[in-house]
Amino acid sequence: MKAMEVRPQPPASQDSASDHHKDRRGRRLPLSCRLFFFGEDDFEGEAVLLDISASGCRASSSIPLEIGMIVRLSLFLPDHPWPLRINQAIVRWIDCKEFGLEFVDITMAQRERLRALVIKAR
Secondary structure: OOOOOOOOOOOOOOOOHHHOOOOOOOEEEEEEEEEEEOOOOOOOEEEHHHHHHHHEEEEEEEOOOOOOEEEEEOOOOOOOOOOOOEEEEEEEEEEEEEEEEEEEOOOOOHHHHHHHHHHHOO
């Protein structure tokens, strides 16, 4: 069996958010609501959600984050009184106080809730 070639990833940079918008997948829904994030060593913070898709979101916070940081999320969306939970999201880009998150671990029920919210907004 031949070993898979692993290609090095370019170093993460703090390029402007507009550079990363080109790489987005899926429809994004502009939305303003509260988002709480939780990381290792009791790291936690609050942000304002700016837009969301089935695979990620853009938010703004005065709490400093780092590219590559992995966090759990609670998003207080307008579709239900209880938060949508994301088990694992990774910070993909940062531009001043704005940052982009990719959802990497989300239960099927929560993913369906998110998809329904984005589709309904069409």
